[in-house]
Amino acid sequence: MKRERQGSPLKKRVRKELLLQGNEAVVEGALRAGCRFFAGYPITPATEISEQLSVRLPQVDGTFIQMEDEIASLGAVIGASLAGVKSMTATSGPGFSRMHENLGFAIIAEVPSVIVNAMRGGPSTGLPTSPSQGDVMQARWGTHGDHPIIVLCPSTVRECFDLTIKSFNYSEKYRIPVILLIDEVVAHMREKIAIPDDEDIEILNRVKPTVPPEWYIPFEDTPRGVPPMANFGEGYRYHVTGLTHDVRGFPTSRPDEIDPFIRRLFRKLSQNFADLQIGEFFKTDDADVAVVAYGCVARSAKRAVVDCRERGIKAGMLKLNTLWPFMRGQVEKVLGQAKVVIVPEMNMGQISREVKRVNKGDAKVFTINRIDGSIITPQEIIGRIKEVS
Amino acid sequence: MAEVTKLIHNYLRHDKKFPHVWCPGCGIGIMLGALIRAIDHTGYNKDEIVLVSGIGCTGRLSVYVDFNTLHTTHGRALTFATGVKLARPGLKVIVVMGDGDAVAIGGNHFIHAARRNIDLTAIIVNNSVYGMTGGQYSPTTPYGMRSTTTAYSNVEHSFSISELAVTAGAVFVGRGTVYHAKLLESLMEKAFHKVGFSVVEVISHCHTQFGRLNRMGSAVEMMQWQRDHAVAVEKAAQMKDEELKDKFKIGVLVDRDLPAYQDEYEKVRRWSKGLEKE
Secondary structure (H helix, E strand, O other): OEEEEOOOOOOOEEEEEEEEEHHHHHHHHHHHHOOOEEEEOOOOOOHHHHHHHHHHHHHOOOEEEEOOOHHHHHHHHHHHHHOOOOEEEEEOHHHHHHHHHHHHHHHHOOOOEEEEEEEEEOOOOOEEEEEOOOOHHHHHHOOOOOOOOEEEOOOOHHHHHHHHHHHHHHHHHHOOEEEEEEEHHHHHOEEEEEEOOHHHOOOOOOOOOOOOHHHOOOOOOOOOOOOOOOOOOOOOOOEEEOOOEOOOOOEOOOHHHHHHHHHHHHHHHHOOHHHHOOEEEEOOOOOOEEEEEOOHHHHHHHHHHHHHHHOOOOEEEEEEOEEEOOOHHHHHHHHHHOOEEEEEEOOOOHHHHHHHHHOOOOOEEEEEEOOOOOOOOHHHHHHHHHHHO | OOHHHHHHHHHEOOOOOOOOOOOOOOOHHHHHHHHHHHHHHHOOOHHHEEEEEOOOOHHHHHHHEOOEEEEOOOOOHHHHHHHHHHHOOOOEEEEEEEHHHHHHHOHHHHHHHHHHOOOOEEEEEEOOEEOOOOOEEOOOOOOOOOEOOEOOOOOOOOOOHHHHHHHHOOOEEEEEEOOOHHHHHHHHHHHHHOOOOEEEEEEOOOHHHHHHHOOOOOHHHHHHHHHHHEEEHHHHOOOOOHHHOOOEEEEEEEEOOOOOHHHHHHHHHHHHOOOOOO
């Protein structure tokens, strides 16, 4: 549906409102972020992203390819990104498990890429059509070795759109794969969203080298910790490897080269921590009991907070959109304010464990854990709030 | 300057990454020589070549050559190469793999890259063994041979990489050996000129692991074995089956024309924009 309104006298602004599914909003966001390459493998509940991009990408001279598995999908995404094209793949738990091999490659070789994981119940084939939040720790630590990662999690269709763009921006800015964790509820839920005008959307692109090729040191440390990235075929011939490498990109086993390299990978994110934290405080300023939630559970939590307030219980919520790096500062603030903190999750307690970790005895932390493929309802959260406050 | 010195200076990262990791007498060096001579003949600019490799002794090759080089995860070189090629079709993509890399862990990617006819050249060094990890058996280790994981004898049957490539749809398949270095060079050159998925299988030797475990002698003796067991395709056509029993064919095994993936995908782009009907 299009509705016109008078804005700038110079240009008629068209406000685009669309009724979209979470997965469809990811597609809209990806295209606006400049994604022009997608490689994927069919899997429920992420398939809509593949289907729509197979239609949309060729229209904008992009490329869609269905690969033979998810390992190949992420491999192709990394290859395309190295050649200078913003690239993405989308999958669910079983495919996400396969992707961890090349996820590690994208981290060590610092290749911008976006991976959508529409979470379903696990382990293994699990519950293909039921929601879960069971992949939070897998997204953090699934690939082997010590590594940093960015993981974002939307709870509304609009956030699917916004956070997809954020994912591309972060991946380009920090040269790191970004994982967008959507639960099956948000992936398949439909909501009306207003698509912002293109000029209102911030798009970031990788910084390219400005030095002549013979001066280019591809993995050199910089004040930001992120080296400029040359695309294949643009005159900067350099080596990209999954082996631990020196600043020139060549394999090394020298401790004095390994240590600064791995530490730089972490520093890229740690020194830009404030830039990476997306979340929302909802009525937490005077809250006696606070809920820390993310994904579809944050929707139930918001409703629970509103209902509790109507009944005179001072409840509040911290919604996490950035899951990793963990929003320690914001969580500490809530722990300091509220006497009681409840962490409802559709897993056995993956984020609650982090909340407990940063709790310095300020608050009592309680959990609600659902692992049966059903959502956590507002009533369940209200019941728990009443029980513990 | 001698011709070989010019090639070394132009195409190898001679001042950065040498000495290399390969054992003295290894066939990969001969294959690398053939590769850079073939590239030199084609006249490609170094900036437009992307050399992708997997893991293993052969996978290490990418670090030594002065192109855009990409050393990927084990078995996945063709998937990365697919992404590079489709994102930037103007680039010449060459993928170098070993036998374990290409047809064991990467076997699925290999047949699908061939089936899709992705426009790149896959060069597979087949030395019948996992060399870098110390001599374990691979899908091309012949029946009855020893390796460190077939200490008694191999009871699995090997398959032919080239025949697999032909069946999977590669438009060009050539097989050579490191003994027949000039043939290897010409096969690579033909493969580079071909539009579509081209394969060059390089029969090589691993005297350090495979040769030692099977008492096949030095690198020289193993290359003499290659000489004695390789039969040119043209000659093989006139030989009887029983004469070819312990032999393998070298030369151009397949050369056919099929549209490459990126050209087919251009059609999809035109259809998607309504410029043409499917």
